[in-house]
Amino acid sequence: MKKDYLLNEWHCVYLASELKEEPQQVFALGERVVIYRTKTEVHAFKDLCIHRGAALSLGKVKNGLLVCPYHAWEYNTAGECEKIPALPCGKAIPSKAKATVYRCIEHIGFIWVNIGEDPAPLVAFPEYDQDEYRTVAIGPYDVKANAPRIVENFLDIAHLMFVHEGMLGDADHAEIPVFDINFTDGRYITSEILLYQPNPDGRSSEGYSNYVYEILSPMTARFKKKAQDSNNEFSFFITVVQEKEEQTKVFMLHSRNFELDQPDEPYTRFTDILLKQDIEIIESQKPELLPLDLQEEMHLKSDAISIAYRRWLKKLGVETGII
Ligand code: FES
Numbered sequence: 272m273k274k275d276y277l278l279n280e281w282h283c284v285y286l287a288s289e290l291k292e293e294p295q296q297v298f299a300l301g302e303r304v305v306i307y308r309t310k311t312e313v314h315a316f317k318d319l320c321i322h323r324g325a326a327l328s329l330g331k332v333k334n335g336l337l338v339c340p341y342h343a344w345e346y347n348t349a350g351e352c353e354k355i356p357a358l359p360c361g362k363a364i365p366s367k368a369k370a371t372v373y374r375c376i377e378h379i380g381f382i383w384v385n386i387g388e389d390p391a392p393l394v395a396f397p398e399y400d401q402d403e404y405r406t407v408a409i410g411p412y413d414v415k416a417n418a419p420r421i422v423e424n425f426l427d428i429a430h431l432m433f434v435h436e437g438m439l440g441d442a443d444h445a446e447i448p449v450f451d452i453n454f455t456d457g458r459y460i461t462s463e464i465l466l467y468q469p470n471p472d473g474r475s476s477e478g479y480s481n482y483v484y485e486i487l488s489p490m491t492a493r494f495k496k497k498a499q500d501s502n503n504e505f506s507f508f509i510t511v512v513q514e515k516e517e518q519t520k521v522f523m524l525h526s527r528n529f530e531l532d533q534p535d536e537p538y539t540r541f542t543d544i545l546l547k548q549d550i551e552i553i554e555s556q557k558p559e560l561l562p563l564d565l566q567e568e569m570h571l572k573s574d575a576i577s578i579a580y581r582r583w584l585k586k587l588g589v590e591t592g593i594i
């Protein structure tokens with residue numbers, strides 16, 4: 272894959288609440304990365320010791336230094352080697368003894384890494400910091416597919432009534448109203464799309480919801496739906512890291528402005544069911560690389576979000592596989 276464009280994207284690789292001092296191995300665009308936490312920050316290096324290529328993620332953090340598991344070279348958070356136990360006393364550490372450091376940040380409940388030179392902006396999920404919403408991280412889910420197929424599935428309206436029948440749709444209400452999609456402030460956003468749902472949020476409260484979808488980055492999207500007969504808002508955010516070819520991890524956020532003091536478990540269970548239904552379809556799709564030429568596959572007006580997404584990827588020069 273020509274991964275030039277995606278190289279500068281931030282990749283969501285871990286749940287922030289689960290990253291402790293112990294180093295963890297993650298993958299982004301085929302790159303092996305180690306992440307770990309020190310007292311005040313999170314860090315990412317190429318998961319490779321320059322001495323003999325061992326995975327630093329098998330090592331440990333000692334006094335804020337990442338210690339290689341093989342010969343115990345110790346790297347500081349700038350990637351510089353501060354100690355080589357085998358060196359005779361007084362011998363200077365070679366300046367080449369360095370780990371490759373990547374940008375790493377904790378943001379909206381996740382750990383994000385950037386393996387490029389010129390980082391794209393981080394995607395936003397404003398509800399995360401707003402008191403009137405409760406936001407929960409969900410996943411990750413492992414999917415044997417390439418990221419654009421997964422993002423497109425999330426943006427696909429016409430499957431709700433069939434893949435998620437009885438939950439997000441109903442076969443007798445399969446018609447999709449006309450809607451607009453526009454590019455503004457660096458992302459695509461639709462007008463409101465009114466859809467009937469037997470069980471819009473896992474509480475079996477049948478009714479109509481107004482959906483607004485947004486494509487935030489090549490690998491990130493969200494929607495917010497507002498119940499037609501109440502002030503209830505329910506959102507899903509999805510971001511996908513392409514770990515290797517046809518191997519991805521899907522991270523999600525769910526936010527709601529109701530039942531703020533209630534357990535999240537019914538909502539996470541609801542999402543687990545939805546994702547299981549989606550993953551079965553996504554892993555069956557051929558070709559594995561999302562076709563960006565609109566002459567391939569067939570498109571209807573109701574596929575307007577997918578069409579915008581494919582056109583955008585093509586314009587950005589994002590290939591749809593990896594490496
Ligand atoms: Fe890392 Fe030797 S391979 S210290």
Ligand code: CO
Pocket residue numbers: 424425430431434435545549
């Ligand atoms: Co779905």
